Amino acid sequence: MAIAEAAAELFSERGYEATTVEHIAGAAGISLRTFYRYCPAKEDALTPVFTSSVSGLADELAARPAEEPLSKAVEAAFAEAASLRRLADADRARRLLRVMDSVPALRTRWLAAGRELQDRLAPVLAPRTGGDPESMETRLLAAALIDAITVAMEYWARGDGAEDVMALTARALRYLRIDHL
Template sequence: MKPEAKRGEEHTMAAARGRPSLTEQRRLQTRLEIAEAAATLFADRGYDATTVEGIAAAAGISLRTFYRYCPAKEDALTPLFADSVGQLVDVLAAHPAEAPLSAVVEASFVTATAERRLADAARARRLVRVLGTVPALRARWLAAGQETQERLAPALASRTGAPVDSLEVRLLTAAVLNAFTVTMEYWAWQDEPEEFADLMRRALTFLRLDELRA
């Protein structure tokens, strides 16, 4: 079988199983590796001092490969935003609708990936400050939030008993994402902040989102 035909068959079988093909998984992993390398450099050096060449070197790829995945430096972090929401979606799917939303969100921060990314809290906070002060990065952060609403909405629909495209689910999805963004920025700019998971719990309690049930 020719390589092209094999890849096509692999993609078709994976699609039938409802998950990415091995080729797509490798691409997603490469995008994440680029994003994590960029996140570290942006946090440690700042946006202006970080170059595309530096990101590519840190990710262990060529410049040509970088530009295959990212049109520009400011696009490098986008997969990280999507992956964070993807983790929350996975955790929501693993918990019953009766579980308090704050407990589910908290559980999303104790996954191996989340703990690794938040292990250096000072660096994570520096990155969020960069995201908030560099217009090009902030624009992509907010745009990614809008795009990921479609992924999060189905996971939250069961908590209202309403259709996924209903006003209630749209409002709930927007509220959760906005609570996450505002809390993240608040956490990043405090001199001695609480743990992010604790702040997020406070935010959900204040918005009374924990009271929502199907």
């Protein structure tokens, strides 16, 4: 995670292209050899950020009361996971999301993390909806939720900061009209 934190800071401050593996290793206080032991390439340096975000949302949603409406539960889980992760510092998070959205190699990893979250969310959503975790409907719901959150975050990152990421996420979830589930 130290490598990921250093890479996130450098990518958001300097940009992806201007940041070298040597910069990341130096900021993390490790050797290049240690960097490459954990990360085969520069674009892999953020993997722990992606995976911790993935596990955080699924864990928070699983902890929400079963009787809570789904959109409220997802919104609250996202808010809790975001406050524990990168989004606590809005300017830094916005810069990092812009980098992730603009660098194809990072975007691929960001999308893969979203797919992983879909797989983790399906078993959490199934009891709330009365569905099977492997059913098309439950998996579609997981995909729709992740895509709504992703679109809201990316929209927020591209904006001027006038809108709050939590408000945008809530708006995206309301648009899905999932409370009947």
